[in-house]
Amino acid sequence: TKTTETRTFEADVSRLLHMMVHSVYSDRDIFLRELISNAADACEKLRFEAITRPELLGEDARPRIGILADPDNKQLSVEDNGIGMGRDEMAEALGTIARSGTRAFIERVEAGKATEDSQLIGQFGVGFYSAFMVADHVDVISRQAGSEEAWRWSSNGKGTYEIAPVPLAASPKRGTRVVLHLMEDATSYTTPYRLEGLAKSQSGHVPVPIALVEKPGAEPRDIADGTALWVRQKSEIKPEEYTDFYRSVAGQYDEPAATIHFRAEGRQEYSVLAFVPGSRPFDLFDQDRKGRMKLYVRRVFITDDANVLPRYLRFVRGLVDSADLPLNVSREMIQESPLLAAIRKGVTNRVLGDLAKLADNDTQAYARIWENFGVVLKEGLYEDYERREQLLKLARFRSTASDETLRSLADYVAAMKEGQKAIFFMAGDDRARLEASPHLEGFRARGIEVLLLTDPVDSFWTTIAPEFDGKPFKSVTQGAADLSDIPLLDTAAKSMAETNPEIDGFLAFVKSTLGDEVSDVKASDRLTESAVCLVAPEHGPDRQFERLLNAAGR
Ligand code: ADP
Ligand code: MG
Numbered sequence: 339t340k341t342t343e344t345r346t347f348e349a350d351v352s353r354l355l356h357m358m359v360h361s362v363y364s365d366r367d368i369f370l371r372e373l374i375s376n377a378a379d380a381c382e383k384l385r386f387e388a389i390t391r392p393e394l395l396g397e398d399a400r401p402r403i404g405i406l407a408d409p410d411n412k413q414l415s416v417e418d419n420g421i422g423m424g425r426d427e428m429a430e431a432l433g434t435i436a437r438s439g440t441r442a443f444i445e446r447v448e449a450g451k452a453t454e455d456s457q458l459i460g461q462f463g464v465g466f467y468s469a470f471m472v473a474d475h476v477d478v479i480s481r482q483a484g485s486e487e488a489w490r491w492s493s494n495g496k497g498t499y500e501i502a503p504v505p506l507a508a509s510p511k512r513g514t515r516v517v518l519h520l521m522e523d524a525t526s527y528t529t530p531y532r533l534e535g536l537a538k539s540q541s542g543h544v545p546v547p548i549a550l551v552e553k554p555g556a557e558p559r560d561i562a563d564g565t566a567l568w569v570r571q572k573s574e575i576k577p578e579e580y581t582d583f584y585r586s587v588a589g590q591y592d593e594p595a596a597t598i599h600f601r602a603e604g605r606q607e608y609s610v611l612a613f614v615p616g617s618r619p620f621d622l623f624d625q626d627r628k629g630r631m632k633l634y635v636r637r638v639f640i641t642d643d644a645n646v647l648p649r650y651l652r653f654v655r656g657l658v659d660s661a662d663l664p665l666n667v668s669r670e671m672i673q674e675s676p677l678l679a680a681i682r683k684g685v686t687n688r689v690l691g692d693l694a695k696l697a698d699n700d701t702q703a704y705a706r707i708w709e710n711f712g713v714v715l716k717e718g719l720y721e722d723y724e725r726r727e728q729l730l731k732l733a734r735f736r737s738t739a740s741d742e743t744l745r746s747l748a749d750y751v752a753a754m755k756e757g758q759k760a761i762f763f764m765a766g767d768d769r770a771r772l773e774a775s776p777h778l779e780g781f782r783a784r785g786i787e788v789l790l791l792t793d794p795v796d797s798f799w800t801t802i803a804p805e806f807d808g809k810p811f812k813s814v815t816q817g818a819a820d821l822s823d824i825p826l827l828d829t830a831a832k833s834m835a836e837t838n839p840e841i842d843g844f845l846a847f848v849k850s851t852l853g854d855e856v857s858d859v860k861a862s863d864r865l866t867e868s869a870v871c872l873v874a875p876e877h878g879p880d881r882q883f884e885r886l887l888n889a890a891g892r
Contacts, residue, residue, distance in 0.1 A: 340487070342502035347493075348434045351467065353444050355495045358470040366524070369468040370405075370533070371540040373416040373516055375586060376466060377403045378544040380420025380514060382639035384483055387421065389638070389665050394483040398512060403544075404558060405537060406551045409528040412520045414473075418546075419513040422482035425501055428491045432466060432478060433499060440465070442620060466516075470495040472527060473518035479504060480514040534561050543567045543583040545637065566637055568611035568659060572599055584613045587632070588655035592616035595707050598656070598692050606680050612656030612689065618710050619653065627652055631685075633672070634659035641669050644678065647686055650718035650729075653711045654689055690728050697732060697746075705744050708734045712793075719799035730806050736769060738778060739787040747806045755786055757823035760812035763789035765796045765882035776868035777814045783866045784824045788814055797883040814864070817876030821863040 347355070381401035388395045398419055406415040423431060435441060469476050474494060481488040488509030493499035509515070520527060527533065530552045537548055538561060547564035551557075567575065567583045584594040594613040601609045612631065619630075631646035632639060634657055646658050663677055672678060697704040708715075718729045734744035739753060750761060762781060766772045772790045781788050791800070800811050841861050849859045857875065865871060874881050 340503040342500060344498050344500050345429060345433060346498050350435045350441060350444060351433060352497055353448070354435065354440065354467050355470055357444070357447055358467055359495060366471045367536055367540070369472050369518075370416070370527075370536050371586070372465050372468045374403060374405075374537065374541040374544060374548065376516075377416055377418035377420060377514070378541075378546045380418050380422070381546045382420075384419075384421040384513075385638050386640065387483065391484070396512075401546045401564075403546050403548045404551060405533055405548065405561075406554075407528040407530065407533060408554055409525070410553075412525050412528065413517060414520060414527050414533075415515050415517045417510055417513065417515040419510065420483075422485070422510075422513050423478075423480040423489070424482045424485060424487070425489045427482070428478065428480065428489060428501055432491050467495075469516065469518055472520055472524035474521050475519035477517040477519075478514060479509045479517070481506070481509045481512055483512050537561055539582060541582075541586060543579065544586060545639075566659070568599065568609045568657065569637070575599075580613075583611070584615075584655070587611075587657065588613055588615055588619065588630070590615050590617070590619060590655070595703065595710070596692065596696055598654075598689060600688065602684055602688075606677065606684060607661035608681055608684075609659045610656065610685055610688065612654050612685075614654055614693075614707055614711070616706075619655070622653055622711075622714065630655050632657040633678075635663045635665050635672070636661060638665060640672060643669075644673050646678075646682055647689065648682075648718065648722055650715055650721060651686065651689055653714055658685060686725075690725065690732065693732055694728070705734065708732075708744060713795060716793065716795045716799055719804065720802050726804060727806075730804065735763075735789045735791070737787050737789045738773070738782065745787075745789070750787055750789065751807050751809065753787055754809075755784065755824050758786060759809065759820075761789065761806060761809050762786060762812055762814050763791050763796075763800060764814045765791040765800065765880060767792060767882075776865055776871045777873075779866040779868060780821055780862070780864040781814060783826050783828065784821060785827050786821070786824060791882075794886060797880070797886050801879060801883060813874070813880035813882075815872075815881035816874040 381403070384394060385401060402419055404415075404417040406417060408414070476493060476495070478491040479488065480491075486506070488504045488506055490502050490504045490509075491499055492502075518527075530550065534550055537550070541548065542562045544562070545564055545566050547560060548562040549558035550561050552559070567579060580597050580599075581593055584597070585591060588594075593616045595616045596614040598610060598612045598614075601607075621628075621630075627649045628643070629645055629647050629649065629652040630642060631644070631654065632642045633644040633646060634640060637659060640663075647654055658681060660677070660681060663672055663675060693704070693707070696707070712734060715729060715732060719726055719733070722729065730747055734746055735750075736742075737745050737750065739745065747761065754761075764772050764775065764777060766775075769790050769792050772778075772792070778788055791797075800813065804811055845859050845861065849856070852859070862873075864873075872881065874884060879887060
């Protein structure tokens with residue numbers, strides 16, 4: 339039915355809009371970036387659909403984005419000739435919130451957490467709704483590719499929106515026009531130099547050309563040419579161009595911590611442009627653990643759902659553009675292609691290789707990456723058997739031998755004591771508590787370094803009994819701590835574990851008193867000051883893992 343309809347926003351959208359109007363963002367400029375990014379997405383979606391349905395493009399095959407200023411009427415529009423939206427698409431896309439990250443954002447702001455941390459606010463791409471930071475009324479006029487109908491969505495952002503049919507003459511021939519009726523204090527967004535500056539700096543590298551129309555009737559002027567940054571020579575790209583591109587592809591507002599740009603040639607030909615973010619993206623710990631690497635085939639965007647990198651590298655943001663993958667097959671088939679499997683392998687190795695190089699050449703930069711993403715990388719220690727060795731080399735730890743500086747396992751092994759056979763660790767929730775634990779006494783007394791592991795993931799990878807450089811990992815809260823071969827630092831002190839009839843009698847007494855509560859009672863080298871500590875059996879979970887399992891109700 340072609341009638342006008344008024345609908346109510348989903349409750350979360352209303353909450354989000356309320357925040358937009360009361361500008362939780364200190365930086366309102368980002369609305370333009372969000373609208374341009376949607377316009378570019380729409381052009382890329384069309385480019386993909388047109389592979390199998392070329393008639394969708396018709397006469398108008400060249401994708402483009404227009405920014406149209408109308409200072410006299412205090413209006414600003416962003417227009418594209420992309421895929422467009424029908425009535426139902428509009429209601430779905432512009433009346434609900436699909437992304438879990440956005441919901442997380444709302445919760446943070448409402449909990450009052452976000453204002454303290456403007457960096458963090460910047461990381462939540464709030465998308466289309468950010469238009470309401472600068473406009474008190476927004477119209478979206480759209481005609482879907484291949485459709486004979488056009489629709490207008492309009493709203494003042496206060497609870498409801500309206501969807502109505504519009505005559506074809508009043509809509510773009512194909513695609514979407516978003517019209518912002520600017521607030522009084524936002525009318526400077528119609529100034530040409532301001533628009534040009536913003537569009538170039540925020541969106542200069544979207545893969546669709548952008549033109550500016552300074553006032554109704556004026557000639558469009560090209561302000562960005564839409565060439566893909568990743569096909570250009572590395573030597574010709576300026577650092578700030580990489581940063582702009584990083585911000586638009588990763589939805590981040592900071593500087594990248596590492597940039598990985600290369601072209602693979604030979605059996606497989608593909609380009610990779612990827613970044614390690616400078617701070618944690620908000621969706622890093624989402625349940626689905628999804629990666630955010632985009633897959634292109636010969637500059638056509640295919641999907642951001644191709645698992646180009648393993649889940650433990652999901653913090654890496656960017657894209658792969660393949661020259662060999664077939665275009666004219668479904669997304670699903672591309673994902674299962676053996677060619678893509680080879681690309682996955684190549685890209686994963688390259689990313690890990692570049693991280694290893696950085697770890698060697700710039701310890702500080704690498705330490706910052708590890709602080710942000712080490713907890714995610716460590717998932718690979720139990721998920722990626724083939725690369726475990728490589729990942730162990732990348733891993734960094736805090737230990738009893740260092741305060742704030744991170745230690746590598748190579749550092750640890752180099753500092754091992756004569757007679758020490760294992761890499762000792764202690765897992766727990768909190769470093770201060772670990773350091774106070776009696777389990778460490780005997781190790782301290784011998785000058786043996788113990789790794790202090792405080793991430794929940796540590797309990798998992800350590801249980802699969804990895805080795806490093808031929809040395810097993812061993813929990814100090816588990817089994818017998820065989821330290822008898824390693825001399826005490828204080829040579830006058832005596833080992834506790836030496837057999838002694840007095841101690842044997844005492845042990846028998848404790849054992850009979852505790853009965854079934856414990857499986858054994860032993861004298862140990864582990865302690866020097868404390869009288870006793872609890873230790874887990876040699877095989878099975880260590881004390882921290884037991885606690886985690888209990889907490890999980892198992
Ligand atoms: P996101 O871009 O992350 O999906 P947005 O809030 O920016 O979130 O946009 C919501 C949805 O609205 C998009 O996913 C898309 O379906 C639709 N949309 C927005 N702008 C356009 C446009 N110019 N052309 C087609 N669809 C659009
Ligand atoms: Mg968007």
